[in-house]
Amino acid sequence: MLFTYSNTHAQHAPSTIIVRGNPIQNWEQPARAEQLQKYLESAGHDAVPTQEWDRKWIAAVHTPDYLTFLESAYERWQQFIAKNPEAGKGPAGSAIHAHVFAHHSARQQPSSIQGQVGYYLSGGSCPLDQGTWAAALGSANTALTAASLLQQGVQEAYALCRPPGHHAYADMAGGFCYLNNAAIAANYLAKHMGRVAILDVDAHHGNGTQSIFYERNDVHFVSIHGDPNVLFPFYAGYPHERGHGAGLGYNLNIPLPLGTEDDAFMAAVNHGMSSILNYAPGALVVSLGFDPFLGDPSAGLAVSTEGFRTMGKAIARYQGPILLIQEGGYVIDHLAANLSAFLDGFLGSR
Ligand SMILES: [Zn+2]
Numbered sequence: 001m002l003f004t005y006s007n008t009h010a011q012h013a014p015s016t017i018i019v020r021g022n023p024i025q026n027w028e029q030p031a032r033a034e035q036l037q038k039y040l041e042s043a044g045h046d047a048v049p050t051q052e053w054d055r056k057w058i059a060a061v062h063t064p065d066y067l068t069f070l071e072s073a074y075e076r077w078q079q080f081i082a083k084n085p086e087a088g089k090g091p092a093g094s095a096i097h098a099h100v101f102a103h104h105s106a107r108q109q110p111s112s113i114q115g116q117v118g119y120y121l122s123g124g125s126c127p128l129d130q131g132t133w134a135a136a137l138g139s140a141n142t143a144l145t146a147a148s149l150l151q152q153g154v155q156e157a158y159a160l161c162r163p164p165g166h167h168a169y170a171d172m173a174g175g176f177c178y179l180n181n182a183a184i185a186a187n188y189l190a191k192h193m194g195r196v197a198i199l200d201v202d203a204h205h206g207n208g209t210q211s212i213f214y215e216r217n218d219v220h221f222v223s224i225h226g227d228p229n230v231l232f233p234f235y236a237g238y239p240h241e242r243g244h245g246a247g248l249g250y251n252l253n254i255p256l257p258l259g260t261e262d263d264a265f266m267a268a269v270n271h272g273m274s275s276i277l278n279y280a281p282g283a284l285v286v287s288l289g290f291d292p293f294l295g296d297p298s299a300g301l302a303v304s305t306e307g308f309r310t311m312g313k314a315i316a317r318y319q320g321p322i323l324l325i326q327e328g329g330y331v332i333d334h335l336a337a338n339l340s341a342f343l344d345g346f347l348g349s350r
Contacts (some may be wrong), residue, residue: 002157003040003346004146006050008138009033009160009162011131014095017126027330028176029299031160041335053144061183062213066171069120070178071133075111095127103244122174134179139163143181143325147188150283150321158324166206166287166327167233167263175232182287183212191220194282199272202289202327203299205237215247220279222252222272230258262307264293269314276318283321290329290338298330305341312345
């Protein structure tokens, strides 16, 4: 199998996130992608270097003001803390963390950097650091390069994206995500290969992806995730969210109780795949998170390594071209084994 990768991801490495007021070690570390890359090469999969892409494919799903913010925020923040040194002290180091977040009923856009960080960054788990923009751009280009392989006739490709993307809205970062790699790739494929389905099996609801395609009927979004009432992202991911306008009926959320094990998770995957097969897309994008894994610090589901093998087989029921996009997964020592099991089930059934 071909996979795409860019080592620019390593430029993004904020040490700390803020969880309920506490600075804790950032789970979303460069070692995640490095472990996966090492495994893929040792297993004989072929790396395709990430190419630079026209920014129009990123601008197709993100707003111009948000992209300008991401690109310039670090430099503007350094200017701000040079004048306000107390803002640069503390456990977050040089990374940007907001003081106040824009509430949904009060979203006036300020022009100051200290105001904008709480407007565009939706919580404590999306710090911006010096290399964040370069890494996010590299991650989006990694997804686009893999999508272009499908357009060239490749039947399955894996984009080793980092940072992940599915929590990024058109104009807002969140949950370790800055640019929505899956949405950028799905929109690209929808322009070249007919309508597209996205299956999001990350433990957390793909709120950014849902929002981006909520009013579209050329992209069918299906997300399987822990109950958002008690798990990030909290404010989206409920079953009644079915799309709006032309997109009504093209959004499907399948939340599961915390503690869900293999059998119930796979029943949800099969339910989601049935909806996708009925839709008969020209290509399938999989937002592939390994954080449903038992013991993941970010989630609370209980899928086993064998469960990922079963999941790979179930996804292979779709017989058209499939693009796998790496999302979350924070038990770093088990990432390679979980990807290996998934690919074994997936490629063995293709
Ligand atoms: Zn996740």
